[in-house]
Amino acid sequence: MYERCNLVFVEPTSFDDATKVPEWIDAMKSEISIIEKNGAWFLTNLPSGKHAIGVKWVHRTKCNPDGTIFKHKARLVVKGYAQIGGVDYGDTFAPVARLDTIKLLIAMAGQLGWNVFHLGVKSAILNGELEEDIYVCQPKGFMVP
Helix, strand or coil, X not given: CHHHCCCCCCCCCCHHHHCCCHHHHHHHHHHHHHHHHCXXXXXXXXXXXXXXXXXXXXXXXEECCXXXXXXXXXXXXXXXXXXXXXXXXXXXXXCCCCHHHHHHHHHHHHHHCCCCCCCCCCCCXXXXXXXXXXXXXXXXXXXXX
C-alpha cells in the first residue's frame, strides 16, 4: 500500500533552511563546482551604469520509482524577472523538443528496432554563447572576497 502512495518531501524554501541539512549543503556545493568547472562565470567588479541580477537556490528531492530518495538536487537560478529587455538581453530563445517529436521518434525506434537510451544531464548550463554581458550577485554562503 505504501508503494502506491505519493510521498511528499519537505524541501527547503530558503538558503537558511537548506544549510540545516547536510545533504542540501552537499547539493549546493556540487552545483557551485559544476558552474566553476564549466567556466560559466568569473568574479569582477560591477561597472558603473550596470546592475547585478540576484540569484536564488531552488531545491528538489529526486526519488526512485519506489519512492525512496535518489538524491537531493540544488540549482542556482537567476531571478530573470529582474532583467530588463534591451539592457540585460536582446532576445530570448530556449530550444525544446516538442512532445509530438519525441513520441514520433520513440514509435520509429520501436518499428525499426532501434535502441533507445535514457540520458540524464547533470548540468545543462549555458549551452549557448551569450552576446550580452550579464552581471549576477554572488550566491549567499558562497561569496568570494
